[in-house]
Amino acid sequence: MSEKHPTRLTIRRPDDWHLHLRDGAMLQAVLPETARHFARAIIMPNLVPPVVTAKQASAYRDRIMAALPDGAGFTPLMTLYLTEDTNPADVAHAHTSGIATAVKLYPAGATTNSASGVKNFDKVRPVLETMADIGMPLCVHGEVTNSDIDIFDREAVFIDKVLKPLRKKVPDLRVVMEHVTTEDAVDYVRDNHKNLAATITTHHLIINRNHILAGGIKPHYYCLPVAKREAHRVALVQAAISGDKRFFLGTDSAPHTDPAKLQTCGCAGIFTAPNTLSCLAEVFEAAGKLKKLEAFTSLNGPDFYRLPANEDTITLEKGDPVTYPAQIETADGPVTVFDPGFDLHWRVVD
Secondary structure: OOOOOOOEEEEEOOOEEEEOOOOHHHHHHHHHHHHOOOOEEEEOOOOOOOOOOHHHHHHHHHHHHHHOOOOOOOEEEEEEEOOOOOOHHHHHHHHHOOOEEEEEEOEOOOOOOOOOOEOOHHHHHHHHHHHHHHOOOEEEOOOOOOOOOOHHHHHHHHHHHHHHHHHHHOOOOOEEEOOOOOHHHHHHHHOOOOOEEEEEOOHHHOOOHHHHHOOOOOHHHOOOOOOOOHHHHHHHHHHHHOOOOOEEEOOOEOOOOHHHHOOOOOOOOEEOOOOHHHHHHHHHHHOOOHHHHHHHHHHHHHHHHOOOOOOOEEEEEEOOOOOOOOEEEEOOEEEEEOOOOOOOOEEEOO
């Protein structure tokens, strides 16, 4: 194998630290796409109704396990949806009993099924202080929802107006800034060396806002947080390929049926589970950092979550362009698979 131009790469089996599996027929259809390549995933709780309590998380986990293909070695890591009525004792029980790995903070109205999220952050401070005491991470959707704040500025404003004060009040709270999209967020993580990390999605490493809007609206590139300027995309790539332990993969793979995407008020979300590893290998190879792929996908996340890295491995091989189905079929309707806009030459072969 050429050192400069490798055609085969073996890495520890990856994990996905931000994943939407939905429920029912959608869960049945999309779960195999993740379980095929990933050992574990942080499962988002924004169902209808949301997964708020330990009992609900346990029941959802049971439904996920029942939907797994035979022989699949996949572990769902459950999260609790933080509301202003969340019980600190229930959160502690969920964590210490192994039911829930983290708690998810959605500012009310920030994204899909987030209406039950937090408006008054003082009301959830007892929960956050309990989490700090037991070392339970808070996964944060980092956007303000004020109507007077431009959608492209909502992440940067959230950092200044919400996250900084929150972390000052509860300094021992371990926080994951999920699906960061801006240079502002990358810089904030780099400037803070304790109790802070960030996930980066596959699609935010590839698309900028021009891909959504230039030459016609591309609804299958619409997600929240929305993709930003090219300078921000470049900053995300530099963070991902750096090897810095504070940055790791969270795909935010978020399936919606095409009818839900292609309407007057279409849903936010991009479905990347089937081809994420092929896309990432292309991104890292183009940057000359293919050897850093394992840290981003397989090592940094477990390190922050205080879990062991996976012992088993997967192998990617470079060859002729690999194609993925444009859609997967579900009982609820077709779901379009993310199209990176360029040929994919890397595929998982083992």
